[in-house]
Amino acid sequence: xxxxxxxxxxxxxxxxxxxxxxxxxxxxxxxxxxxxxxxxxxxxxxxxxxxxxxxxxxxxxxxxxxxxxxxxxxxxxxxxxxxxxxxxxxxxxxxxxxxxxxxxxxxxxxx
Amino acid sequence: xxxxxxxxxxxxxxxxxxxxxxxxxxxxxxxxxxxxxxxxxxxxxxxxxxxxxxxxxxxxxxxxxxxxxxxxxxxxxxxxxxxxxxxxxxxxxxxxxxxxxxxxxxxxxx
Numbered sequence: 001x002x003x004x005x006x007x008x009x010x011x012x013x014x015x016x017x018x019x020x021x022x023x024x025x026x027x028x029x030x031x032x033x034x035x036x037x038x039x040x041x042x043x044x045x046x047x048x049x050x051x052x053x054x055x056x057x058x059x060x061x062x063x064x065x066x067x068x069x070x071x072x073x074x075x076x077x078x079x080x081x082x083x084x085x086x087x088x089x090x091x092x093x094x095x096x097x098x099x100x101x102x103x104x105x106x107x108x109x110x111x
Numbered sequence: 112x113x114x115x116x117x118x119x120x121x122x123x124x125x126x127x128x129x130x131x132x133x134x135x136x137x138x139x140x141x142x143x144x145x146x147x148x149x150x151x152x153x154x155x156x157x158x159x160x161x162x163x164x165x166x167x168x169x170x171x172x173x174x175x176x177x178x179x180x181x182x183x184x185x186x187x188x189x190x191x192x193x194x195x196x197x198x199x200x201x202x203x204x205x206x207x208x209x210x211x212x213x214x215x216x217x218x219x220x221x
Contacts, residue, residue, distance in 0.1 A: 040120065045210055
C-alpha cells in the first residue's frame with residue numbers, strides 16, 4: 001500500500017499564479033483533510049471531507065478550494081497564490097472514528 | 112471557540128530526565144484527545160489517544176476534564192524521543208474534524 005500520496009513535494013509559484021496540490025489515498029478512507037504547517041502556528045485545518053461529494057471548511061479556508069469527486073482523491077486548489085500561502089501542506093486521511101494517516105507534505109513557496 | 116493550546120514551543124531536557132509536554136483544550140462537547148509525533152524525516156503519526164489509555168514508547172497522557180488538559184508524560188527521556196509533538200482534539204462524532212495545537216519541539220540532550 002502506498003498510503004497517502006501527495007504531489008508535488010516542492011513547488012515555487014509567483015504571486016497570482018494558480019496551482020493544485022494533489023492528494024490520493026489507497027486505503028478506502030472516507031475522511032480526508034488538508035492542513036498547513038507554519039512555524040509557531042502548528043497544523044491548521046484548511047478543508048476536510050467525510051466522503052465523496054461532501055466537503056467542509058476548516059480553520060483557515062480562505063484562498064483555497066477543494067472537491068471530492070472520488071473516495072481516493074482530494075485535490076487542494078490555490079486560485080491566486082499569495083505570499084501568505086507559503087507553507088508546508090499536509091494531506092491526511094482516516095477511516096471514520098480512527099487515527100489520521102498523513103502524507104509526506106508539499107512545500108510551497110510563493111514569491 | 113474550540114482550540115488546542117501547547118504553551119511551550121521548545122522543551123529541552125537531558126537524557127534520563129522526566130518529560131511533560133503540556134496541552135490544554137477548549138471544547139464545549141465531549142472531547143477526544145490525541146498526541147501525534149513527527150520524527151525527523153518521517154511522517155506525522157499517531158502516538159497515543161486518550162480513549163485507549165495506553166502507554167506507547169513509555170509515554171502516557173491522562174485526560175483531565177476539570178483542568179481541560181491532556182499532558183504527555185514520560186518518566187525517563189531518551190535521545191530518540193527528540194521530535195515535534197502535536198496535541199490534537201477531535202470534534203464530537205466519528206465524522207468530526209481534527210484540530211491541532213501549535214506543537215512542541217522536544218530536544219533530548221545526551
